Amino acid sequence: MKATIERATLLKSLSHVQSVVERRNTIPILSNVLIEARDDGSIRLMATDLDLQVDESVPANVSTPGATTVSAHTLFDIVRKLPDGSQVELNAAEGKMQLTAGRARFNLSTLPRDDFPVIAEGDLPTRFELPAATLRQIIDKTRFAISTEETRYYLMGIFLHVADDQLKAAATDGHRLARVTVAKPDGADGMPDVIVPRKCVAELRKLLEELEGTVEVSLSPTKIRFGLGSAVLTSKLIDGTFPDYNRVIPTANDKLLKLDPKTFAQGVDRVSTIASEKTRAVKMNVDRDKVTLSVTSPEAGTATEELAADYGADGLEIGFNARYLLDILSEIDGDTVEVHLADAAAPTLLREKDNNSALYVLMPMRV
Structure with a gap:
C-alpha cells in the first residue's frame, strides 16, 4: 500500500475514528485503525470497539492500493504533531508502515487487515x-x-x-x-x-x-x-x-411559575457555590412575583438570592439538586422558562414558553 494525503484531511478523519478506540484493550487489533488505500483515489479509515464502528473515506493520492492496520492513538498523535500544510506519505509492507512528512519519518508496527473485525449490520429495514x-x-x-x-x-x-x-x-x-x-x-x-x-x-x-x-x-x-x-x-x-x-410526566401541575432562564441559572449557580458536594441542594421559596433561592451548609454557612418572577398561585417551598436544575436550564433557548409546580414532593415540569418540542421533568428533594 502506498498513498499520499494532506495532513489536515488525515487529521480530521483520524479525530473522528480514533475516539471510538478504547485506551485499554485486551484484544490488540481493537487498538488499531484500518487504513485502506483504494483505486478510486480515496483512503478509508475505520475503527471499532465491537459495539460501535466509524468508517470514513477521504480523498488521497493512491499509488498502490492496499490495506493495513496501525495503532489508532499513536497515528493520531503523530499526525497531530506534524507541521501544518505537510503532505503525509503512507507506505505499508511486510508488517510495517512507514509514515513520511517532510524530514520526519516513522516506522510503525502493523497488524494484518484480515484480522480486523467489522460489525455485521444484517438487514436494516x-x-x-x-x-x-x-x-x-x-x-x-x-x-x-x-x-x-x-x-x-x-x-x-x-x-x-x-x-x-x-x-x-x-x-x-x-x-x-x-x-x-x-x-x-x-x-x-x-x-x-x-x-x-x-x-x-x-x-x-x-x-x-x-x-x-x-x-x-x-x-x-x-x-x-x-x-x-x-x-x-x-x-x-x-x-x-x-x-x-x-x-412520570405530570399533567395536573397547576401552579405556573415563569422566569428568565439565564437569570434563574445564574442565581442557582451563585447560591449553590456553598452547597455540599454530596447533595447540591438548593431551596426555592416561591411567592407572589418572586422566588427566593437559598442554600444552607453546615460547613460553609448560608446563601440567599431573590429573583423577580411571574407567579400568581399559593406560596410554595421546594428543593432541587442544583446541578440537575442547571443542566435543564442550559438547554432552554427562549427568554422564558415555564416551571409547572404541584407541591414540594411532586415531580416538577419545566418547558420553554410556546415551544412544545422539548420538556423536562425534575424530581424534587427534601431540603
Missing part, C-alpha cells in the same frame, strides 16, 4: 432522513439525562420511538427526564422502539459538529447506522426495555 440540525437538537436536549448506572443498563442511552405521528427521543436517570418530539420523518412508519447507547450518542454528536444537510438513518431492532456525508457510524443497540416514561 427502517430507513429515513433527518436534518443534521434536528439530530443535533435531539441529542443536546436529552443526553445530559442519560443514566450512568451500569445496573440500569436500559437507561444508559437515548430512547427513540414513534408515537402520536411524531418521532420522540427521551432520556432519564430516575432523577430527571428529558423528552424531545419532532415531526415523524418519511419512512419511520413501523419503526421498532430502540435505545441508542451513550457512547454512540457522544460519537454521533462529534460527527454532526460541522455537518450540514441531512443524515441517513437506517435501523433494525438490534443495530443502527447513521450516514453522515463521508462518514458512516454503525452501532449495536441496547438490548432492554425502556420504562414507560409518560407515567
Whole structure:
C-alpha cells in the first residue's frame, strides 16, 4: 500500500475514528485503525470497539492500493504533531508502515487487515432522513439525562420511538427526564422502539459538529447506522426495555411559575457555590412575583438570592439538586422558562414558553 494525503484531511478523519478506540484493550487489533488505500483515489479509515464502528473515506493520492492496520492513538498523535500544510506519505509492507512528512519519518508496527473485525449490520429495514440540525437538537436536549448506572443498563442511552405521528427521543436517570418530539420523518412508519447507547450518542454528536444537510438513518431492532456525508457510524443497540416514561410526566401541575432562564441559572449557580458536594441542594421559596433561592451548609454557612418572577398561585417551598436544575436550564433557548409546580414532593415540569418540542421533568428533594 502506498498513498499520499494532506495532513489536515488525515487529521480530521483520524479525530473522528480514533475516539471510538478504547485506551485499554485486551484484544490488540481493537487498538488499531484500518487504513485502506483504494483505486478510486480515496483512503478509508475505520475503527471499532465491537459495539460501535466509524468508517470514513477521504480523498488521497493512491499509488498502490492496499490495506493495513496501525495503532489508532499513536497515528493520531503523530499526525497531530506534524507541521501544518505537510503532505503525509503512507507506505505499508511486510508488517510495517512507514509514515513520511517532510524530514520526519516513522516506522510503525502493523497488524494484518484480515484480522480486523467489522460489525455485521444484517438487514436494516427502517430507513429515513433527518436534518443534521434536528439530530443535533435531539441529542443536546436529552443526553445530559442519560443514566450512568451500569445496573440500569436500559437507561444508559437515548430512547427513540414513534408515537402520536411524531418521532420522540427521551432520556432519564430516575432523577430527571428529558423528552424531545419532532415531526415523524418519511419512512419511520413501523419503526421498532430502540435505545441508542451513550457512547454512540457522544460519537454521533462529534460527527454532526460541522455537518450540514441531512443524515441517513437506517435501523433494525438490534443495530443502527447513521450516514453522515463521508462518514458512516454503525452501532449495536441496547438490548432492554425502556420504562414507560409518560407515567412520570405530570399533567395536573397547576401552579405556573415563569422566569428568565439565564437569570434563574445564574442565581442557582451563585447560591449553590456553598452547597455540599454530596447533595447540591438548593431551596426555592416561591411567592407572589418572586422566588427566593437559598442554600444552607453546615460547613460553609448560608446563601440567599431573590429573583423577580411571574407567579400568581399559593406560596410554595421546594428543593432541587442544583446541578440537575442547571443542566435543564442550559438547554432552554427562549427568554422564558415555564416551571409547572404541584407541591414540594411532586415531580416538577419545566418547558420553554410556546415551544412544545422539548420538556423536562425534575424530581424534587427534601431540603
